[in-house]
Amino acid sequence: MSMINLFPESFNIIDLTHTINETTSVWDGSCGFSSELIDDYKNFGFRAQKYTMRSCLGTHLDSPAHCNEGSTDCASIKIENCIVQTYVIDLTSKAHEDYCISVDDIQQFENSYEKIKEGSLVFFSTGWAKRWNDPILFRNVKDDGIPHFPFVSPDVAKLLLDRNVVGIGIDTFSPDPIISDAPVHRLLLGAGKYIIESVANLENMPPINSYAIALPLKISGAVESPIRLIGLVSK
Numbered sequence: 001m002s003m004i005n006l007f008p009e010s011f012n013i014i015d016l017t018h019t020i021n022e023t024t025s026v027w028d029g030s031c032g033f034s035s036e037l038i039d040d041y042k043n044f045g046f047r048a049q050k051y052t053m054r055s056c057l058g059t060h061l062d063s064p065a066h067c068n069e070g071s072t073d074c075a076s077i078k079i080e081n082c083i084v085q086t087y088v089i090d091l092t093s094k095a096h097e098d099y100c101i102s103v104d105d106i107q108q109f110e111n112s113y114e115k116i117k118e119g120s121l122v123f124f125s126t127g128w129a130k131r132w133n134d135p136i137l138f139r140n141v142k143d144d145g146i147p148h149f150p151f152v153s154p155d156v157a158k159l160l161l162d163r164n165v166v167g168i169g170i171d172t173f174s175p176d177p178i179i180s181d182a183p184v185h186r187l188l189l190g191a192g193k194y195i196i197e198s199v200a201n202l203e204n205m206p207p208i209n210s211y212a213i214a215l216p217l218k219i220s221g222a223v224e225s226p227i228r229l230i231g232l233v234s235k
């Protein structure tokens with residue numbers, strides 16, 4: 001068990017979560033969410049709803065079980081791995097729609113700040129979150145019929161496994177390109193790490209000196225789960 005002292009007066013709190021609504025799409029373009037009224041105020045004074053949604057909707061976490069049968073799911077993920085020190089690697093000045101985040105980018109970050117610590121969560125800030133409110137712009141399907149967005153090189157995943165991080169997060173749909181065999185997913189989830197996708201507001205986070213709270217719903221067998229992702233920035 002790890003120990004952290006969380007004094008609210010010592011942190012600025014940043015919401016790193018996108019709002020989900022009826023227009024929110026998932027990576028394949030299908031709309032992932034609908035809300036149905038089960039009861040309303042006029043009956044017993046309470047409104048109740050039933051949600052139908054894809055498990056990969058909005059800001060969400062992929063557990064190791066997402067691509068490894070029998071591996072850790074969202075209910076069994078260790079919560080001490082979900083409240084952790086974070087790093088935010090800012091790539092907004094160079095991350096074009098086919099940008100591959102490279103080992104060089106990580107080394108430049110480590111040279112400027114510090115070596116990425118064991119047990120931390122590494123976020124990639126590409127600027128893509130600014131497109132979130134326009135699902136067409138966020139998916140960015142080009143003439144070849146597939147979505148294009150910045151992604152992560154498998155060598156970066158290997159380097160971060162060397163650093164023994166708990167996981168990574170990115171502000172696009174995925175750290176892997178849509179047309180690929182998802183090497184970054186396979187490497188990280190295969191090693192028991194997690195991946196957070198469609199992260200919001202990373203531009204408000206500093207490169208170092210912050211924490212994140214990334215808690216998936218405790219649904220038995222859930223391989224992915226929407227999360228309310230919170231950044232805590234030391235004052």
Ligand SMILES: [Zn+2]
Pocket residue numbers: 062173174185195197
């Ligand atoms: Zn994923």
